[in-house]
Amino acid sequence: MASLGKIARRTFLIGSAAVAGGVAFGVYAARQPFPNPNLDDLGDGAVSFNPWVVIDNERVTLVAPHADKGQGIFSAQAALIAEELDIDLDQVEISFGEPDRAYFNTAITEAAAGFPMYDMSPTAERVRGFLGGVAKLAFPMMATGGSSAIPDVYDKLRQAGATARETLKLAASQESGVPVAELRTERGAVILPDGTEMPYTALAATAARIEPVMGVVLRDPADWRLAGRPMERVDIVRKSTGTLTYGIDFRTEDMRFATIKVNPRQGGALNGYDATEAEAMPGVERTVEITGGVAVVANNTWRAFRAANAIQFDWGDAPYPAEQEAHWDHLAGIFDDEHLNAEARVEGDVDAAEGEEISGEYRSPYIAHAPLEPLNATVLVTDTRVDIWTGHQIQMFAEQIVSEITGVDQENVHLHNHFIGGSFGHRLEFEFIRQAAEIANQMRGVPIQMTYSREEDFAHDFPRHITMGRGVAKVLNGQVNSLDVQIAGQSVMRSQMGRMGFNLPGPDTQLHEGAWDAPMFNLPNLRVRSYRTEALAPVSSWRAVGAGPNVFIYETLLDEAIHAAGADPLEERIRLMGHDVSVGVLEAVGEMCGWSGPNIGEGRGRGVAYGFSFGVAVATIVEVTHTDAGIRLDHVWMAADVGQVIDPVNLENLAQGGVVFGLGHAINCEITYSDGMAQQTNYHAHEGMRIWQCPPIEFRALETNPKIRGFGEPPIPPSAPALGNAIFAATGQRIREMPFNKHIDFV
Amino acid sequence: MRLTVNGTEHEVDVEPDMPLLWVLRDELNITGPKYGCGIAQCGACTVHVDGFAVRSCQLAIGDLVGEVTTIEGLGTPDNLHAVQQAWIEHQVAQCGYCQSGQIMQAADLLAANPQPSDADIDAVMGGNLCRCGTYPRIRAAIHSAAARLQEA
Numbered sequence A: 001m002a003s004l005g006k007i008a009r010r011t012f013l014i015g016s017a018a019v020a021g022g023v024a025f026g027v028y029a030a031r032q033p034f035p036n037p038n039l040d041d042l043g044d045g046a047v048s049f050n051p052w053v054v055i056d057n058e059r060v061t062l063v064a065p066h067a068d069k070g071q072g073i074f075s076a077q078a079a080l081i082a083e084e085l086d087i088d089l090d091q092v093e094i095s096f097g098e099p100d101r102a103y104f105n106t107a108i109t110e111a112a113a114g115f116p117m118y119d120m121s122p123t124a125e126r127v128r129g130f131l132g133g134v135a136k137l138a139f140p141m142m143a144t145g146g147s148s149a150i151p152d153v154y155d156k157l158r159q160a161g162a163t164a165r166e167t168l169k170l171a172a173s174q175e176s177g178v179p180v181a182e183l184r185t186e187r188g189a190v191i192l193p194d195g196t197e198m199p200y201t202a203l204a205a206t207a208a209r210i211e212p213v214m215g216v217v218l219r220d221p222a223d224w225r226l227a228g229r230p231m232e233r234v235d236i237v238r239k240s241t242g243t244l245t246y247g248i249d250f251r252t253e254d255m256r257f258a259t260i261k262v263n264p265r266q267g268g269a270l271n272g273y274d275a276t277e278a279e280a281m282p283g284v285e286r287t288v289e290i291t292g293g294v295a296v297v298a299n300n301t302w303r304a305f306r307a308a309n310a311i312q313f314d315w316g317d318a319p320y321p322a323e324q325e326a327h328w329d330h331l332a333g334i335f336d337d338e339h340l341n342a343e344a345r346v347e348g349d350v351d352a353a354e355g356e357e358i359s360g361e362y363r364s365p366y367i368a369h370a371p372l373e374p375l376n377a378t379v380l381v382t383d384t385r386v387d388i389w390t391g392h393q394i395q396m397f398a399e400q401i402v403s404e405i406t407g408v409d410q411e412n413v414h415l416h417n418h419f420i421g422g423s424f425g426h427r428l429e430f431e432f433i434r435q436a437a438e439i440a441n442q443m444r445g446v447p448i449q450m451t452y453s454r455e456e457d458f459a460h461d462f463p464r465h466i467t468m469g470r471g472v473a474k475v476l477n478g479q480v481n482s483l484d485v486q487i488a489g490q491s492v493m494r495s496q497m498g499r500m501g502f503n504l505p506g507p508d509t510q511l512h513e514g515a516w517d518a519p520m521f522n523l524p525n526l527r528v529r530s531y532r533t534e535a536l537a538p539v540s541s542w543r544a545v546g547a548g549p550n551v552f553i554y555e556t557l558l559d560e561a562i563h564a565a566g567a568d569p570l571e572e573r574i575r576l577m578g579h580d581v582s583v584g585v586l587e588a589v590g591e592m593c594g595w596s597g598p599n600i601g602e603g604r605g606r607g608v609a610y611g612f613s614f615g616v617a618v619a620t621i622v623e624v625t626h627t628d629a630g631i632r633l634d635h636v637w638m639a640a641d642v643g644q645v646i647d648p649v650n651l652e653n654l655a656q657g658g659v660v661f662g663l664g665h666a667i668n669c670e671i672t673y674s675d676g677m678a679q680q681t682n683y684h685a686h687e688g689m690r691i692w693q694c695p696p697i698e699f700r701a702l703e704t705n706p707k708i709r710g711f712g713e714p715p716i717p718p719s720a721p722a723l724g725n726a727i728f729a730a731t732g733q734r735i736r737e738m739p740f741n742k743h744i745d746f747v
Numbered sequence B: 001m002r003l004t005v006n007g008t009e010h011e012v013d014v015e016p017d018m019p020l021l022w023v024l025r026d027e028l029n030i031t032g033p034k035y036g037c038g039i040a041q042c043g044a045c046t047v048h049v050d051g052f053a054v055r056s057c058q059l060a061i062g063d064l065v066g067e068v069t070t071i072e073g074l075g076t077p078d079n080l081h082a083v084q085q086a087w088i089e090h091q092v093a094q095c096g097y098c099q100s101g102q103i104m105q106a107a108d109l110l111a112a113n114p115q116p117s118d119a120d121i122d123a124v125m126g127g128n129l130c131r132c133g134t135y136p137r138i139r140a141a142i143h144s145a146a147a148r149l150q151e152a
């Protein structure tokens, strides 16, 4: 059988393709020819076609190209194909496939369309469609991010399965002479009326020769047998037995273990270094200079770490303020016209609005991604081919970078994607792959596994952007009458895209995401403005990106206003909302906890927050007790509406994990700079939540959202403000800055 | 230097101060135990030495006394340990990177305390960080495993 990579790269056709001894199926014929150099040898009029199902005479292989960093998308992709293909997941092999433009993400541009994601108007939808088309032509990006994988693949993969199934039935009909209408399919076989089973693998050769059946009507989710109910994820046994190979576990003959040190003052120069001592240490093969730093190549990772620590460095200054306080001072100074990023939402007139005024200033710090698997990549460079073994979310761009470093054509650069031990945005960055490739390029023919020490991972992370908010609310006659929100921040998109070589035009929508698009249709006066700087530390997308800090600012201010109005935090939010899906989640979460107001007894309190991000409305209620030892988290309830649920167990896991992630960081995590360097070097100083702090977390999924959505990020934003609001209810202390442990103790 | 891992004896030529974790991962290619922090903060490297949970990033190979069991030796996909069965039943893992360590720690807990309360679980599992936040499921899985072991 041809390798999957070959099929993906070489096969551009409609419906199906013959492969050695079998057939490959896709479905998603692009409306126009793909302006793709790979098409040149196919001639005019060729249409690109994405192969997701490959069947030969031995096995059925499903291709699940989205990166899996713990969100469960590997299993979900396979289940969507298998649902229509009528095969079970224990009968197939599942592969990440080889990176290819054919797998470009059609949903990831949706958020950039400039319409709130709940806006389903024809205009909004038309702009989204147009943007998707432009992206396909200009920059078809195979990428996993922005909680877009499920919306991207939901239709495509089911259609891939359905096309394959119907074509296999046609092949069976030709072979058996039985009309298609009398055939059915089950567990990887076409079944004749007399009960004879014709396995798909036996039909592959015939199927490869016939016109594929296109435009098959997809099954109603109510008729699903696999998806839509609890599934055993296909990676769960391997992840419970230590038998899954992450990138860091990849081993190959003659591999060397390496690590790097680059200037901890991010982007600063390497003025000089002395590696004499390091090179004499046991197991060290050599040191290698890379961009902005030095790598140690050894025969064991620990020996490489130890030798790297023995190098004497002379580092240059940081290209941003050396001390943390100056970062805050800078933000405080950019709330002006010159730095205006966008006046993102204006309803009514906040200046003229009447009412008693409440105002506050809010801070959201830099935070590290710090997934538990430190960044690593294994690279083997030869003069004609490069192999990369790692886990990455934008695979083809990584291949392009490595092609530029090595001078090997991108077509001969092969990234073998691996399961990722957490990302939270870290695996959207390219530095670690660049560094591994720079080492391997200087040691051609030798596979190099480059692993960051945890300390390097912290020092060289591009953290969540720093944000300051200012808000003025007005309350009148027991209601919130006006909210005026201003958000100033380091531009995350310009920083991140800048490292990819793109100059992002226009405003950075992440600086008001989650605030400008909070529905609040019944709030008469609302203004959201954002201010942008690029003068601070380099930053990157951190799970939920702008919505994390912005929902904290917005929902804390709103809570203060509701309190001042003397209204009920849940009821007033429901009244203001006027958006059915959002009202639904707020009512659901209230019912789940038996809501009776924020004050539930001496030293106890409940806080509500609502967040809209990545197209998903989420409502969270946190309950706390103020004990002698500090704040104790007692219980969390969350309701969310992602539309159709693919796997309720995985969804609940993501909800619970999102709460733990959102609360843990709000309680005790920040990155601060001193002398230009991150002061937090390992988990002891940036801990997140531990099991003993974790309360029971109850979750309910509603399914009224008109579009299916991803859920990797939406649980995060409302977690922090719900906790802050609960602390206020329990103690009367209003905390406007994360991490909260700077202001109050926790048990 | 000699050591026994999962019942097999190995000879390695390393400095006595090399942590057991790196002997396992980079000398013996036993990659179930993970590197997360290197300073006893995350528990991803947890293995058993003579049945007791140990942070292998903190144990110099020269100080090793006893037989080592890693996640690969606790149970296999075809012959799962009760804790692993419970982990699968509750679909605990997200990224899964911490789970080798969580499972080894949980197996140790249940060996010492067959019916742990939530408070017992919190006390013993507190050193095992899960960045993905699977703690509610870890608690539930430990209770299931305890029940399973009682029946056995």
Ligand code: FES
Binding pocket: B034, B035, B036, B037, B038, B039, B040, B041, B042, B043, B044, B045, B046, B055, B056, B057, B058
């Ligand atoms: S790697 Fe040993 S405790 Fe983190």
Ligand code: FES
Binding pocket: A070, A372, A421, A422, B093, B094, B095, B096, B097, B098, B099, B129, B130, B131, B132, B133, B134
């Ligand atoms: S499952 Fe990802 S760190 Fe625990």
